[in-house]
Amino acid sequence: MLLHIVARGKIGRSPEAELVDRYLKRITWPTKLTELPDLGGKTPQMPANSVNVVLDEKGRALSSVDLAKKLEAWRDEGKRECRFLIGAADGHDEEQRASADMLLSFGAATWPHLLVRSMLAEQLFRATSILANHPYHREG
Secondary structure, rough: OOEEEEOOOOOOOHHHHHHHHHHHHHHHOOOOEEEEEOOOOOOOOOOOOOOOEEEEEEEEEHHHHHHHHHHHHHHHOOOEEEEEEOOOOOOOHHHHHHOOEEEEEEEOOOOOOOHHHHHHHHHHHHHHHHHHHHHHHHOO
């Protein structure tokens, strides 16, 4: 199953970009990162039999283990892609929220969207490490 992050805003060369790259390179599952402009730009067509996860402050806060279980279930159901949508500073519109298979939150605090990208990449690495019984989840 492809893990696809679709994010609004250009991250450019920054510490956040280095962190995102660091974690995405460590994930053993197929991954893809698509950047869209803050406004406009068309979200890539999602393949059939895929899952759409919208990162939203009103979403569910999952533990790393629970996120791993969700990914495992979707993978085992034969989902082709799990797409994670990160909005710009103003978040997502109601249509995007309503069309989501899941709204995911990183807690009640508001996070900068560029930081959310690195947090998501780390959580995807952690979740796939949990599923592979890799010790990363218990390091540090």
